[in-house]
Amino acid sequence: MIEIDRVSQVFRTSGRQDHLALSEISLTIEDGAFVSILGPSGCGKSTLLYIVGGFVNPTQGVAKMKGKAIAGPGPDRGPVFQEFALFPWKSVLGNVMYGPRQQGMKHAEAEAQSRRLIEMVGLKGFEHFYPKELSGGMKQRVALARTLAYHPAVLLMDEPFGALDAHTRTRLQNDLLNIWERDRKTVLFVTHSVDEAVFLSDKVVVMTRSPGRIKAIVDINLPRPRRRAELLLDPRYQKYVVDIERMIDDTSEDGLRP
């Protein structure tokens, strides 16, 4: 279980006054839940994810994992970034093996496990390619496999499909769901796409425009396993999307008025 308790984040900006990115966020994430954080850009949703990852220290409040305050990054929380952040000097296999090897797994065992993961994300045959030789979608598949390889209890996904074209994005969403429905890790998923959040999640946390506050938490009661074609026709799915879009419109309006 992850508990976020009245977390606020202030960033020092050069010249101008300090910027309040997150204001008094409290949120509990149950084990095995797929939770999306949804909001307009600049609402601090990625910052919240970085705080759970231990990459950023909150200015106020505390984030806890299994009852213990998060003090820094650790292999129990595996990030997947929009920028992929693969190691360009390592092959696909080398990237995926990196975590297990760092955790002290034997080379042969790490390789066997990594090959299985690479196959699972659909990249069999690309083991010895370098990142620069892969498309964006393939890079993100490698990044996912690399993070799954060290068995984090929580996946922290920071707009992972944000840089991909619509078609690739859909395929990766489907594949992520298939993988997730197998072992049900806790997932914290940051996105600005309402469809994506509703399609994937058990729970959608809607945030307001800066300073980021929680506007609403919507439970998505749609059956699993979810099939995209069925879901798009499901009136319940459509209603979730429309309702949440309306909330987002309310929160972003103020920024657009002259």
Next chain:
Amino acid sequence: MMLVRTLGARLAPLLACLGLLGIWQAAALVLNTDSFPPAMEAIRAIPSILGDKESLINILASLRRMAVGFSLAVAVSIPLGLMMGRSRAVASFFNPLLMVTYPVPKAALMPIIMLWLGVGEIAKILVIFLGVSLPVIYHSFQGAKAVEEKMLWSGAAMGLSAAQRMIRIVLPAALPEILTGCRTGLVLALITMVTSEMIARQSGAGNILFNALDMGQYDTVYAMIIIIGAMGIGLDAMFEKLRSRLVRWSEPGFEIPLSFA
């Protein structure tokens, strides 16, 4: 067609050299002065220099000094540059120091260094060290600064400590940039080597060159220039081979190699 093209690409540098020698030869014949001997005469003087034991020892001594100066400079500059790139405190401490020393020709420091350390090996190695350090520090600094934060976060999540991230993420990620600096440093090592031997004449390739100049042996002067130039080209080609092998993962698909390798 493919064969002709690859053969052409292979021979191009050679043809360029021959063209240069041709122009030299023609110009020398037209000008006809003592201080500018024809290319053929200079080339004819090369075997006698390389055949002479004394000269050979001198040239090898130069190369050894260069190797020592270059290695020491790289060993110090890469860690320093990387630390500057990742720590604002380290960068703001060393940056002004480098800014001040950057435009100073390192050979101009030679008289002062000679005053302190004499005209021996240490003074010359120190000058080479100074000449090589700056480009290597600068490029290591730039390379380390450009390393993606998220890449380091990914490493941290896998359990890499700060020191491990430096050696196992920042170093390899910055390696293409570092090696660009080393390549510039290698050529600068050759230049500072020759100039240091010009100022502190005692031994070395530069010593042979400038002694010959004093005695009006112009064919030896030009022959030495060719030898030193060839050493530069050879070292650079060797280094470029090593470099492209080490950072193949970062090379774009097509490129015109800027070297003889």
